[in-house]
Amino acid sequence: MDARLPKHILIVGGGTVGMTAALRLQKKLRAGEARITVVDPLPHMTYLPFLPEVSAGSIDPRHIVVPLRTVLRKCTVITGRVTRVAHDERKAWITTPGGEIEPVSYDILIVTAGSVARTLPVPGLAEQGIMFKTVTEATYLRDHVLSRLDAASATDDPDLRKRLLTFVVIGGGYAGIEALAELQDLARYASRYYRNITAADMNWLLIEATGRIMPEVSPKMGVYTIERLTERGIKVYLNTFAESMVDGNVQLSDGSTFGADTIVWTAGVKANPMLMHTDLPLDQRGRLRCSETLQVVGVSGAFGAGDVAAVPDLSRIDEDPTATCSPSAQHAVRQAKVLADNVIALLRGKKMRQYKHAYAGSVASLGLYRGVADVYGVKVKGLPAWFMHRGYHVLKMPTFASKARIIADWTLALFFRREIVALDQIDHPKAIADSVRALESARIAS
Numbered sequence: 001m002d003a004r005l006p007k008h009i010l011i012v013g014g015g016t017v018g019m020t021a022a023l024r025l026q027k028k029l030r031a032g033e034a035r036i037t038v039v040d041p042l043p044h045m046t047y048l049p050f051l052p053e054v055s056a057g058s059i060d061p062r063h064i065v066v067p068l069r070t071v072l073r074k075c076t077v078i079t080g081r082v083t084r085v086a087h088d089e090r091k092a093w094i095t096t097p098g099g100e101i102e103p104v105s106y107d108i109l110i111v112t113a114g115s116v117a118r119t120l121p122v123p124g125l126a127e128q129g130i131m132f133k134t135v136t137e138a139t140y141l142r143d144h145v146l147s148r149l150d151a152a153s154a155t156d157d158p159d160l161r162k163r164l165l166t167f168v169v170i171g172g173g174y175a176g177i178e179a180l181a182e183l184q185d186l187a188r189y190a191s192r193y194y195r196n197i198t199a200a201d202m203n204w205l206l207i208e209a210t211g212r213i214m215p216e217v218s219p220k221m222g223v224y225t226i227e228r229l230t231e232r233g234i235k236v237y238l239n240t241f242a243e244s245m246v247d248g249n250v251q252l253s254d255g256s257t258f259g260a261d262t263i264v265w266t267a268g269v270k271a272n273p274m275l276m277h278t279d280l281p282l283d284q285r286g287r288l289r290c291s292e293t294l295q296v297v298g299v300s301g302a303f304g305a306g307d308v309a310a311v312p313d314l315s316r317i318d319e320d321p322t323a324t325c326s327p328s329a330q331h332a333v334r335q336a337k338v339l340a341d342n343v344i345a346l347l348r349g350k351k352m353r354q355y356k357h358a359y360a361g362s363v364a365s366l367g368l369y370r371g372v373a374d375v376y377g378v379k380v381k382g383l384p385a386w387f388m389h390r391g392y393h394v395l396k397m398p399t400f401a402s403k404a405r406i407i408a409d410w411t412l413a414l415f416f417r418r419e420i421v422a423l424d425q426i427d428h429p430k431a432i433a434d435s436v437r438a439l440e441s442a443r444i445a446s
């Protein structure tokens with residue numbers, strides 16, 4: 001590195017870690033010390049723990065995202081995807097939305113490209129499975145579930161109706177459980193406005209491959225959560241795999257089969273496969289190998305954190321020397337701060353600090369006014385847990401404006417009925433004009 005010139009810091013990913021680290025760097029760096037470029041295919045950071053509330057319609061989708069350009073005023077934000085990194089040459093290549101490939105040189109690399117849904121070779125999964133990792137998927141699911149009610153109420157075919165009213169979630173981590181609970185809550189509420197659909201007409205199923213759900217909370221709280229879900233008519237299958245879902249015909253490992261028009265896949269995450277197009281060291285699970293100081297192991301001038309990285313978990317090192325931090329917002333935000341401080345330490349030739357945080361536990365919503373929490377060993381259920389979930393996550397929203405917007409959404413919901421309109425026409429803006437044109441041309445032809 002040329003000591004005289006401002007260094008160029010390239011941040012790959014403007015999500016939880018990328019945006020938090022960039023905010024800290026732009027605040028703490030001295031003028032002329034370094035310039036920062038943040039590259040992300042999305043123009044915003046998404047606060048993922050609020051996706052279930054988006055799918056329930058409790059929060060407007062735009063309110064859980066933070067526009068990178070408005071908060072990272074001292075950074076250059078590029079909307080694009082880093083598709084290759086040659087760290088040896090200190091060079092990365094960005095594919096822009098227009099399809100051009102732009103090379104960019106840097107001095108310090110920060111890799112925070114997060115994770116993607118972990119899929120399995122289940123026949124039909126690619127065509128039928130809806131992932132639950134983005135604000136687009138959460139918004140789509142809300143509209144999709146409501147539009148299934150519309151379609152079911154308009155048909156007299158009992159088989160089709162059953163299929164339309166069968167909703168399956170595969171994967172019993174917090175993302176799957178919260179998505180399931182929130183969507184069922186919404187659909188049950190909406191059913192009161194249909195003359196020919198009741199809550200009992202819907203089939204909600206949770207399929208989990210292991211013997212328990214929500215590994216983030218204690219086994220006892222997992223059992224409590226299953227009991228609450230079962231009370232609400234949700235069928236929970238443990239130790240069960242989905243073997244096939246071709247054309248929506250679901251086949252489970254216990255031999256049962258059924259048709260479903262909604263299949264949500266939340267069976268875990270894996271590190272972003274963009275790592276495979278870099279010359280950086282990866283562990284056996286495809287994660288970026290990082291040290292306690294969040295530096296990439298074995299190279300200089302590269303850092304990584306969050307879901308994309310395998311960071312040693314120093315709080316568990318005594319019981320398991322190979323333990324790494326779990327993929328969670330809790331670690332992501334804290335790692336981002338240490339990472340930014342260590343980048344500054346590198347620039348100033350100072351000592352870096354190690355990342356150490358003992359996982360505090362989890363809070364989860366099980367639909368309106370119901371929740372489960374297990375924080376520092378303290379177990380909370382029902383309404384208090386639901387308040388904890390909302391309170392904790394709204395405080396974690398990175399800007400005052402996003403906090404205020406979400407609280408406004410919740411406050412308005414206290415005074416009005418739930419919004420139950422499916423706006424799935426948004427995906428097909430020309431559909432109505434096309435059908436009018438088709439009617440007109442049919443009339444002319446006859």
Ligand SMILES: Cc1cc2nc3c(=O)[nH]c(=O)nc-3n(C[C@H](O)[C@H](O)[C@H](O)COP(=O)(O)OP(=O)(O)OC[C@H]3O[C@@H](n4cnc5c(N)ncnc54)[C@H](O)[C@@H]3O)c2cc1C
Pocket residue numbers: 012013014015016017018039040041042044045046047048049050051052080081082083112113114115132133174175272274305306307308327328329330331332363
């Ligand atoms: C539904 C759901 C609920 C959750 N609930 C909780 C919870 O209650 N508590 C908790 O602690 N954690 C929760 N998590 C997990 C938590 O949100 C993640 O662990 C955390 O967001 C990880 O942060 P990250 O910065 O590593 O990844 P992300 O926040 O996902 O950011 C990654 C960024 O990289 C960008 N990117 C991807 N590819 C490229 C590329 N090639 N080039 C450039 N940029 C790229 C992405 O667009 C994204 O903006 C939840 C996750 C989900 C999906």
